[in-house]
Amino acid sequence: MTLTYTQVWVLILGCAALTALNKAFGPVLLGGRELPPWFTRVIVLLAPTLLCALVVTSVFASGRSRSVGAHTVGVDVAALMLWRRHSLVLCVVVAVLVTAGLRAI
Amino acid sequence: MNARFLAMGVALAPSLPGGPLKRAAQGQTVVDASWALANRGDGIFDRWLLFGTTLPQYLTWTLGSVVGAIFGDALSDTHRLGLDAIYPVFFLSLLIAELRDPTSRWAAVGAGLLALALVPISPPGIPILAASTVALIGLARRSA
Secondary structure, eight states: OOOOHHHHHHHHHHHHHHHHHHHHHHHHHHOSSOOOHHHHHHHHHHHHHHHHHHHHHHHHEETTEEOOOHHHHHHHHHHHHHHTTOOHHHHHHHHHHHHHHHHHO | OOTHHHHHHHHHGGGOOSOHHHHHHHHTTOOHHHHHHHBOSSSOBOHHHHHHHHHHHHHHHHHHHHHHHHHGGGGOOGGGGTGGGHHHHHHHHHHHHHOOSHHHHHHHHHHHHHHHHHGGGSOTTHHHHHHGGGGGHHHHSOOO
8 A cells, every 4th residue: 555645644643643632631631630549559550561561562462463583582581681680771782682693593 | 553641641640730731731741761760659750750751762762763764774674683672671671660569560460461462353552551451450459
C-alpha cells in the first residue's frame, strides 16, 4: 500500500492528536482533587505492570506475533547483569554487543 | 500504539496542580522513561523531575530522528548493529527499581504474562494498556 503525500501527513497529525488526547485524559478528568487511598494503591502498582509489559512485548514479540531473536539473548544477558548490580551503561553496551555478535555469525 | 499513556496519565493526575487546561498541558510531557523516573513509589509523582527528564529526551529524540532521516541510508542495515537491545534493557533497569515488595513483583509477572498472551489477538498498544489493569489487584490487597 502506497500513501500519497497528503495521506501521510493526515496520518501523522491524526496520531499526534490521538496521543495528545491520551495524555490529557487522566490529568483533566482526575486531577485537582484528593483521591482515596485505594486509588493510590492502584497507582503504585501501575509502574511495575506497565514497565514489565513494555519490556516483555519488546523482547518476546514483534508486531502481532510472539517472536524471539538475537536481541532476546542480549537483553537476557543484560538482565542477569542488572540483577547483579552492574552499571546500566555497561549492561546496555553488553546487550548491544551480544545482539550484534549473534547476528554477525 | 500509545494507549499506555492513558494509564500513565491517570496515575499522574493527582500530582498535577492547576486548572484542567494547565493539567492537560502538563500531561503532554509524559514519556515512558521520565514517567517512571518521576514516580516516587508512594502514588505521588515529582512533576518537575518529569518535566526535567522529558526535555532532554525530547530534544535528543527529535535531533536523532532528523539525523537518522538525513544520514540513515549511510548505515544500511541498522538491524545488524543490535541497537534494538537498548530500549528493553533501559526499561528493565527501571522495572527492577519498582519491584519493592511481593505485591508489585506479582503484579509485574501477571502484567507481563497478560501482555504476551494478548499480542497475537489484539492491535499493537492494547496488550500494554490491558496489562496495566493488573494494577487493580491493589484494590484487594494492601501494598506493603
